[in-house]
Every structure is written in structure tokens, then in C-alpha cells.
Amino acid sequence: MxxxxxxxxxxxxxxxxxxxxxxxxxxxxxxxxxxxxxxxxxxxxxxxxxKQYFIDEDDTVPQKIVLRLDSPRGTHFRRAGPRQRVVFDSDDVVACIVTCGGLCPGLNTVIREIVCGLSYMYGVKKILGIDGGYRGFYARNTIDLDLKTVNDIHKRGGTILGTSRGGHDTTKIVDSIQDSGINQVYIIGGDGSQKGAAVIFQEIRRCGLKVAVAGISKTIDNDIPIID
Structure with a gap:
């Protein structure tokens, strides 16, 4: 045969x-x-x-890559990435992207990839850029982001959204998120900015809002583990 x-x-x-x-x-x-x-x-x-691009819910990333057979289990982090279950209907999504803290290479590339991923992979039509870091939320500084806007920004330095340190007022930020109808928040920042993102998420959960917060780590100081 x-x-x-x-x-x-x-x-x-x-x-x-x-x-x-x-x-x-x-x-x-x-x-x-x-x-x-x-x-x-x-x-x-x-x-x-x-079946592509999906991360299993049980996937983790170990803090220490090289271990001995008799080593304790150690610290593991939940692996980031797209899940098979889609939580938000794409027609209902209002996403926003903000860059916080100091500049580092690749910020515009990250912004572009978020916009392209949301647009191409999920069909999201409403994506906002928050201008000037955390304070841009309550200063109402927003930029409409689409495929044309981000087409070649990866060739430029800095961030097209602008950035700043500080300006984190949790109550004002969450109020602005709610008032603007935003339900997906992408925060690009270093260790301090990610701590701020965690506080924002906790306040959102306390308020019972259906809003997802994604922290995207960046650092010029090389002080955030695991992201390599």
C-alpha cells in the first residue's frame, strides 16, 4: 500500500x-x-x-530559566498573549494607548503593532491615543489612531503620543476612562508606570467596570525582569 x-x-x-x-x-x-x-x-x-496565535490559560513563564533538579518550583508569571476566547465584541471596543515615563527605543513600533493587531486581527475601529502620559487622560488630550496614522511611525524616534513622568491621579484617570466609553487600556511604561497600571485596574475592578487594562513593559534602565 x-x-x-x-x-x-x-x-x-x-x-x-x-x-x-x-x-x-x-x-x-x-x-x-x-x-x-x-x-x-x-x-x-x-x-x-x-489554530494559531493562542496562549493556553495554564501557560507560565519561570523567573529563573536555569534550575537544578532538586530546586524548588520558584516564581512563575502568567504568560501574556491572545487567548482563544474573545471577551469583547469588536464593534463595541473603544481602545486607548498611552506612553508614560522616559523615552526608549521602539515606542512607536509598539504603538503601531497594537493598532495593526486590533484592526487586522480583531476588526476594532475605534482606537485613541492618549497624548502626554497619564495626565493626558483627564486633560482630554486624545488622538485618533488608525492604520493610515501609524503607517510609517516605526521609522521615527520617540513616541507620536508624547510622554511624561507623574500625573497619575487614579480617580481622574478612571473617571475619564468611564466618561469616554473606553473599555481597553494599553499602558506602555516602565516599572513605575506598570505599578500605576495595577492601581488603575484595581480601581476599575472596585467600580465594577468592564474594562481591560494591559501593561506593556518598556525600560531604558533594564530594571524589568522577564521581558526578554
Missing amino acids: RIEEESGSDRGEEEDEAVKEMERGIEDGREEDREKIINGERKVGRGFCI
Whole structure:
């Protein structure tokens, strides 16, 4: 009996082409292609289905990579990344991005990737940039962000949103988030900014708001572990 199988390279090329075609469909407004990506299903060839980009809820990252067999379990961190369950309907999402603290390389690249990911992968249409760090929330300084706005910002230094130290007033920030209808907050900052993000999340939870807070670490001082 002779059994023929696809080679790994052939299958890889087939998958890549299917992904490209689906992305072209999204750009052309084909809703069925966007739904397939949102559901994590990319149909390839003869019914071959790929599940990609999802992080298991039980995945962790150890603080210490090299251990001895008799070492204690040690500290583990929950692994960041997209989950298979989509919590927010894309039509209802109002996302915002803020950069806080000092400058470091790559800030515009991070902003661009968030906007592209929300737009291409999830179909989010309303994304705001908070101008000038934490104080920009209650100063009502916002910038509309879309694919055209962020197209080439990764080629520039600094941050197109501006940044500042301090200005963290938890009550004013959460009030502004609620008043603006924001339900996804992406905070790019160092150790101090991430502590501020944790405080914002705690206040949001205390108020019973359905708002997700994502802390994205950056540092010029190399004082945040694990992010490598």
C-alpha cells in the first residue's frame, strides 16, 4: 500500500498563501475572512484547519530559566498573549494607548503593532491615543489612531503620543476612562508606570467596570525582569 503525504514545506507554503489571501480579504472588506481570523480558524487546502496565535490559560513563564533538579518550583508569571476566547465584541471596543515615563527605543513600533493587531486581527475601529502620559487622560488630550496614522511611525524616534513622568491621579484617570466609553487600556511604561497600571485596574475592578487594562513593559534602565 502506498501512502502519499504532503511535505512540510509544501504545507507551509499552502498555509502562508491562505493566510495572505485571508488578509487581503480583510482589507477588501470580506466579513467572512475577518470572522475566520477572529475565531482562530484558517481553512487551508482540503479542509486542513490551523489554530494559531493562542496562549493556553495554564501557560507560565519561570523567573529563573536555569534550575537544578532538586530546586524548588520558584516564581512563575502568567504568560501574556491572545487567548482563544474573545471577551469583547469588536464593534463595541473603544481602545486607548498611552506612553508614560522616559523615552526608549521602539515606542512607536509598539504603538503601531497594537493598532495593526486590533484592526487586522480583531476588526476594532475605534482606537485613541492618549497624548502626554497619564495626565493626558483627564486633560482630554486624545488622538485618533488608525492604520493610515501609524503607517510609517516605526521609522521615527520617540513616541507620536508624547510622554511624561507623574500625573497619575487614579480617580481622574478612571473617571475619564468611564466618561469616554473606553473599555481597553494599553499602558506602555516602565516599572513605575506598570505599578500605576495595577492601581488603575484595581480601581476599575472596585467600580465594577468592564474594562481591560494591559501593561506593556518598556525600560531604558533594564530594571524589568522577564521581558526578554
